[in-house]
Amino acid sequence: MAHLEITQLTKRYGAFVALERIELAVERGEFLVLLGPSGCGKTTLLRAIAGLERQDEGRIVHAGRDISQLSPALRDYGIVFQSYALFPNLSVADNVAYGLNSRRADRRLVRKRVEEMLELVGLPGSQPKFPAQLSGGQQQRVALARALATSPDLLLLDEPLSALDAIERVRLRSEIRSLQNRLGVTTIMVTHDQEEALAMADRIVVMRGGRIQQIGGPQEIYRAPGNDFVADFIGRGNLLDATGAGPQHVRVGDLLLRCAGPTSEGHRQRFYVRPEDIRLHGTLDQGENSFYAHVLKCEFLGAYSLVTLQAPTGDGRPLVAQFSSNYLCGREIHPGATLRVGIPAEHLRPLPEAA
């Protein structure tokens, strides 16, 4: 049995279904990320796990104990909110020790634990400060230290990085991840930032409209999205409508492409191509699955360029390709130019029928 197991969890607000029959199993020590657009129910799910929101149906079993009906205080978790919810009138030390005092632990032990926790989050010596005297990132670390000080069995993070600026966010996300690795605490984090999810998660749960769309590792979610929504939500992508043309080939508009998977004559199928999987060929190169395309637009974004192409793929939808700068070696691409590009067969990924 998994460490945290959620079965058939449903939560309604009046007639609105915020969570619909959620099934989720989290392994011990895992870093799980709940990802989805705004309003999809990520926070609701996290708060249900915390007991802050009571589900209408379903059960939650944590470490073999059914906690479905327990109040928050009887569950075993630490939580960090988007607002951090640090106590403004207490010093950093008192904030971190907040959960320790109530257990009437020895003063010296408490002080030692606080020191240890602040060291852990990279803020040694900031005990006497007040939250208002810290930067956003530092406040976040204190909130983390406070949540971890009682050694909870489960760590819940609700968009912990969203209030920080871009640079601090990137720095803190790797810190949180390595901290979690060291402590081995089972962690569930909510975010709507896909890059953050891909960078941090062991597994990602993609949600939409109160339902789970797909669960899988970052690679899997990215490489093999389970449906249109996931494909569209995670990274950029091109959708191709194809008809089977032999056991290994499909027809996409005017193009005949070889694909990796088996197909059959006349079988309608949809494929999915990541922009960075599109190859740039020499103009006269006649490689497999290559074709001519017109450049409609080219955006230079530093490490890579995003090129919008018009290709004979049938439906008139432009094809988006991404070429990394070192791959282009300084070669410039201008609108109006004609390029020879190719889609390697292994990157032509079949997409399940729309649900």
Next chain:
Amino acid sequence: MKVAGLSTLPPGRRATVSERLGGPLLLLAAVALAIFLLLPLGALLLGAVRDDAGAFSLARFAEFAATPGMATAVWNTLWVAVVVTAITVPLAFVYAYAIERACLPLRGLWRIVGLSALLGPSLVGAIAFIQWFGTQGVLKAWLGETSVYGPVGIVMATVYASFPHALMILVVALATADGRLYEAADALSASRWRKFVTVTLPGARYGLISAALVVFAYSVSEFGIPKVIGGNFPVLAVEIYVQVVGQHNFGRGAVVALLLLLPVLLAFAIDWWVQRRQQAGLSARAVPYRPRPDWRRDLPLLFYCLLLAMAMLGILGMAAYTSLVRFWPYNLELSLDHYIYGLAEAGVLDAWLNSLRIAGLTALFGTPFVFFTAWLLEKGQGGPTGLRPLVRALAALPMGVPGLVLGIGYILFFNAPDNPLNGLYQTLAIMVIANIVHYYTACHLTALTALKGIDREFEAVSASLKVSPFVTLWRVTLPVCLPAVLEIARYLFINAMTTVSALVFLYSPTTLPASVAILNLDEAGELGPAAAMATLIVLTSTAISLLYSFVTHLLFRRHQAWRQGQR
């Protein structure tokens, strides 16, 4: 879906003790509010629709309608309230505009003087106007042939007494202007008048409506002023007093009280509805408006403030002066005779001590009750469904119940021989309770605003850390909300010190409060001692206000490290 395995868990283990306490405690608060607010009002209603034998009948209403002069009293009450509103609101609006939207020197001073009428009972104005314009008045000639005893005096004294209430609302309404709108108007090079009409007035319209309704309700329910300066001019509030205290006709009093309750309740219901609509219109991105000096606007406004401030100080000063001269207007020699006489013989000292006791106890018990109930309501969980909306409604109701009406309800309810709480009648306790209930709404709103201003997740965090919500209330919420708590205490103290209306029916000879004593002294023709008593109350309120300012100042200094940007 049935959850398996839970049956083995005793139901008591699903929440900690302190988590399960929230619901019952809130229920307790609701019961207390129901007993001391709803039931007395219910008793009032019953008293009005029952005949002497206790059977249901509308005879009292018929009897009331047939009484000569009653229709006049209703009409008088209404038109006086309309006139007072029409004078007070524009006066206060310009004053508030000068404070908030012009660059005047000594802004704080104008504000304090503008609010100074709150420091004393409403009777202060009435006494002062008698001294200024009465039969022996210095400025009697200003009124020509008209006597100040009657509608003229009532209107003047009520305008003075209700001015600060309107001012407070309008200052807030004008302080929260969106500077971007003015920048836009400037960019379009709109004229000063156009800016005022298209930006300022619409921006303050909810404040104006609110101020008008509050002043109207104040005037309708004000009792002390017409009693002192009204002469033979009949108004409803005095009629209640005459029926209940003069003729011991509680049933008739209940009917008149209901009649008084109606327009006031209506005014506050409209206000509540208007304020709710306003909240949707507030934008979080508003930029505060900063006025730039401009003498063509500032100079007239400064002159205006000076004039009004002088008038208000003249009123307050006249009351103090009256208390110090030997015999107005024949012997103007200054002396403490009225104080000495008052303290020694007219029971002024006892009454003042009673008032101190009542006000102190009101603040002492009212503040924690209000704050704790607001906390349970806002941050707590549990309790039967419908409890929270009920408590919200109970907390909002007192605003719409005039003190006189509450007072009559208390008599009818607690004086009933079969009421187990009958023992409370004519004690200090019931006066304290009446004060807390009477001023509940404003205190509740202050507490609620403070609680809404702090992070929503404190309780969730402490639950995850296995800390009781009560510990978090004590260690975090209360310290963070301390300024609001002090503000509530100050508000309760000063109002309990100055109120007349609710207490006039509830006191006993041993618990006579100072503000009511003024009324009695005035009735006995002892204007000097009455003024002495009023001055004593003003001084007490001033001292408490100064103490409050000092303590909050100290608090912000001590908590500077973490209260940054909270002020």
